Amino acid sequence: MINLKKVKNPMPEQAPAVRAGNFQEVAQGYTAQMAVNEAMRCLKCRKKPCTKGCPVMVKIPEFIAQVAEGDFEGAYQTISETSALPRVCGRVCPQETQCEGYCVQGMKGEPVAIGRLERFVADWHARMEEEQEKAAEDMEEETEEAAGLIMEYLPGRGHKVAVVGAGPAGLTCAGDLALKGYEVTVFESLHKPGGVLAYGIPEFRLPKDIVAAEVKKLEKRGVTFINNAIIGRAETVDELLREGFEAVFVGTGAGLPSFMNMPGENLLGVYSANEYLTRINLMKGYLPEYDTPVRKARRVAVVGGGNVAMDAARCAKRMGAEKVYIVYRRSMEEIPARAEEIHHAVEEGIDFQLLRNPVSVIGDEKGYVTGLECVEMELGEPDASGRRRPIEKKGSNFVLEVDCVIMAIGTKLNKLILETTEALEANDRGGIGTDEAAATSRPGVFAGGDAVTGAATVILAMGAGKTAAASIDQYIEEQQA
Numbered sequence: 001m002i003n004l005k006k007v008k009n010p011m012p013e014q015a016p017a018v019r020a021g022n023f024q025e026v027a028q029g030y031t032a033q034m035a036v037n038e039a040m041r042c043l044k045c046r047k048k049p050c051t052k053g054c055p056v057m058v059k060i061p062e063f064i065a066q067v068a069e070g071d072f073e074g075a076y077q078t079i080s081e082t083s084a085l086p087r088v089c090g091r092v093c094p095q096e097t098q099c100e101g102y103c104v105q106g107m108k109g110e111p112v113a114i115g116r117l118e119r120f121v122a123d124w125h126a127r128m129e130e131e132q133e134k135a136a137e138d139m140e141e142e143t144e145e146a147a148g149l150i151m152e153y154l155p156g157r158g159h160k161v162a163v164v165g166a167g168p169a170g171l172t173c174a175g176d177l178a179l180k181g182y183e184v185t186v187f188e189s190l191h192k193p194g195g196v197l198a199y200g201i202p203e204f205r206l207p208k209d210i211v212a213a214e215v216k217k218l219e220k221r222g223v224t225f226i227n228n229a230i231i232g233r234a235e236t237v238d239e240l241l242r243e244g245f246e247a248v249f250v251g252t253g254a255g256l257p258s259f260m261n262m263p264g265e266n267l268l269g270v271y272s273a274n275e276y277l278t279r280i281n282l283m284k285g286y287l288p289e290y291d292t293p294v295r296k297a298r299r300v301a302v303v304g305g306g307n308v309a310m311d312a313a314r315c316a317k318r319m320g321a322e323k324v325y326i327v328y329r330r331s332m333e334e335i336p337a338r339a340e341e342i343h344h345a346v347e348e349g350i351d352f353q354l355l356r357n358p359v360s361v362i363g364d365e366k367g368y369v370t371g372l373e374c375v376e377m378e379l380g381e382p383d384a385s386g387r388r389r390p391i392e393k394k395g396s397n398f399v400l401e402v403d404c405v406i407m408a409i410g411t412k413l414n415k416l417i418l419e420t421t422e423a424l425e426a427n428d429r430g431g432i433g434t435d436e437a438a439a440t441s442r443p444g445v446f447a448g449g450d451a452v453t454g455a456a457t458v459i460l461a462m463g464a465g466k467t468a469a470a471s472i473d474q475y476i477e478e479q480q481a
Contacts, residue, residue, distance in 0.1 A: 008110045009038040016347035020317050023203040023286050026344060027091075032072070035120040039068035041105060041112050049102040050114060055463030056082050056172075060099055060114055067117055076125040079118060084175040085168065085462060087126060087210045090119025092201060093459045094338050126213065157181040159476050162245040164231045164417070167195020168458045169251030169449030171218065172465030173472075178221040180473055185245070186218075187229040192282060195253055197458070199282040200274070202311050204318070208281070232416035237424070237445060246479065247444045247472045250432060251465060254450035256412040260303070264361030265407070269295055269369035273304070273312045273408035280315050297404030299323045301372045303358055304408035305330065310341040312406045313350045324350050325400055329357040329377050329390040355379070357390065359397070361405055371399045411455045421445065429454050438468035439475070446472055 012028040013019075019026050030038065042064045050060045059078050066075035079086045095101075095115035103111030159182050163170045166188035174184045192198050194211040215225065231237060237248050257272030259265050276294070279285040285292035300316040302309050305328035316324045326345070328335055331354050335342065346352070355377045362371035376396035379388035413431045418424055425441040427433040431454060432447040434440050440447050448464025450456055 008041075008113045008116075009034050011113075011116055016344075016349075019204065020314075020348040023318055025207055026204050029123055030116055030120040032070075032120075032124075035067055035072075035117055036070060038113050039064045039117060042068065043104055045104050049104065050099045050112075053098040053100070053102040055098070055459045056466055058083050058099075058118070063121065064112065064114070064117060067121060072121055072124045073128065075117075075121045079121060082466070083118075083462070084172040084466075085214055085458075086118050086122035088168070088197060088206065088214065089459055089462070090115050090117075090122055091206050091210075092197075094457055096339060098459065126210075159183065160185070160245045161472060161476075162187065162240045162248045163251065164237070164248060165189075165195060165251040165253060165449075165451070166193035166215070166225060166227075167251055167253050167449065167461065168197060169253075169451075169461040169465035169468075170195065170249065171214065172462040173249045173251060173448070173469045174223045174465075175218050175221065176466055176469035177472060178218065178223050180469070182473075182476075183222065183224075185224045185226060187231050188225060188227045189230045189252075190282065191227050193225050193227065195251075196255075199278040200308065200311070202277070202281055202315050203286070204314070205311070230416075232420040237417060237421040237442075241444060246476050247446065249438075249465070249468050249472060250417050250440075250445065250447040250451055251449045251461070251468075252414060252417060252451045253461075254411045254413045254431070254455045256414050257407065258410045258412055259407055260358065260409065262358060262360050264363055264369075267361050267363040267369050268367050269297065269363075269404045270361055271295070271404070271406045273302070273308045273406055274411065276312055276406050277308070277315065280319070286315070286319060294319070295404050297321050297402070299325075299400075299402040300404045300406065301325045301327050301353075301358075301400055301402045302406045302408055303327045303372075304410075305335040305337055306408065306410070307337045307341055309408035310337045310345050310350075312408050314345055314348060316404070316406070317348055317350065321404075323402075325353050325402070326350055327353045327356050327358060327372065327374060327400070329355065330387060331355055331379065334379075334387045353400070355390070357392065358405075362399065369403050369405055370401070372402050372405055373397060373399050411450075413451065413454060417451070427452065436467075437471040437474075438464060439471055444475065446475075 013026050048061050063075040063078040099114045100111040105111050161182050161184050163174045163186040166186050177184050193215045197211045257274045279294040283292040284290040285294035300321045302313040313324050356374045360373045364370050376393040377390040380391045383389040423442050425433045431452045438446045438448045446468045448468045449461035
């Protein structure tokens with residue numbers, strides 16, 4: 001007999017054959033009863049190990065207990081004490097290696113579905129807030145009190161802070177500072193806020209109206225967003241400080257694409273995953289009413305094995321490709337993407353070419369991609385990453401017939417802020433150097449997220465933004481003493 005206490009309640013989702021042809025969200029979310037049933041699986045551990053796995057220290061057992069009791073609004077308020085983006089985190093955080101990885105239920109069964117519960121609670125709150133705001137509009141009482149569910153924040157304190165970058169780190173830092181009463185201005189280089197949430201993660205994993213709603217929530221708290229502003233070009237960090245901002249947080253991410261420097265990478269039909277996903281997600285290339293140029297390929301090879309590779313491959317499938325390959329040089333045991341994303345990709349018909357590595361892109365006389373030459377690999381001893389090192393099998397070359405190649409092998413740090421800010425030092429990874437409190441070598445300048453660590457997860461960037469907000473608050477308080 002199955003022990004129901006050890007098995008997650010499944011989440012409804014679109015059927016693979018249906019979802020592979022649209023950009024609607026794959027996972028449909030729990031119903032209220034499903035959420036209560038799942039929450040009741042929590043063992044209420046005294047030492048709360050799951051909390052240790054959360055970079056923003058959400059009070060996980062407390063909010064789950066509230067869900068089990070049907071107090072969904074209370075659960076939302078508990079999550080919001082430490083997390084600025086629960087609707088986002090519930091969808092894209094790698095819970096299996098973080099909070100759920102510490103869940104005691106997972107020792108002999110399946111961990112409690114913490115991420116799914118967080119998503120349910122945040123979505124429930126958003127629905128209730130929308131309904132109450134509409135009721136307030138109907139009654140011509142357009143006030144936050146009428147809406148009833150808006151978080152309170154401190155009155156203005158007369159202190160200005162600049163945030164550079166409107167990604168997860170910047171949004172979190174801005175939100176926390178606004179709650180403390182600071183006047184926050186966020187400078188974003190693109191035409192919409194959100195960073196990787198807007199340009200990198202596809203609609204079917206993270207609907208963009210959710211990102212827009214989170215930005216709107218910050219605007220209601222008094223945060224100002226200035227888009228199309230490249231700090232380091234339009235103006236520098238030093239100029240921001242001279243203009244009256246008492247502190248600056250840099251959360252510019254790590255968005256420069258990487259390539260393999262192999263023959264043929266300059267052919268027409270070769271994309272970086274960043275460019276391909278930005279054209280589809282931020283520039284709405286998947287919608288027929290937009291004229292965003294993006295290649296409608298017949299056969300696509302995506303090089304890489306991370307979440308970005310899965311996103312690119314699944315987007316290509318939805319854009320009409322007949323055949324989509326994931327080309328990855330190790331085996332399925334070493335692939336770094338989330339298990340859920342791999343599972344969905346397999347269900348949607350993505351062809352995993354494992355233990356394969358590209359050596360050149362082949363093109364025709366007009367300069368268009370016609371194939372990807374690869375070699376077979378075998379795994380040797382573990383390398384510095386702890387994974388077994390792939391070794392080329394000599395003479396094993398073969399060609400995949402494709403008309404589009406997407407390189408999803410990671411990103412590099414943009415050094416614009418480092419190069420244009422006086423006395424700002426780099427760390428040994430080439431990112432902005434900081435201490436544990438997110439302070440840089442330059443007084444009044446703080447940094448966090450991928451701009452410091454290199455490409456990582458949304459929740460780690462949020463944790464860095466939260467740390468920086470607390471440090472900025474302390475710094476400004478000390479300056480006033």
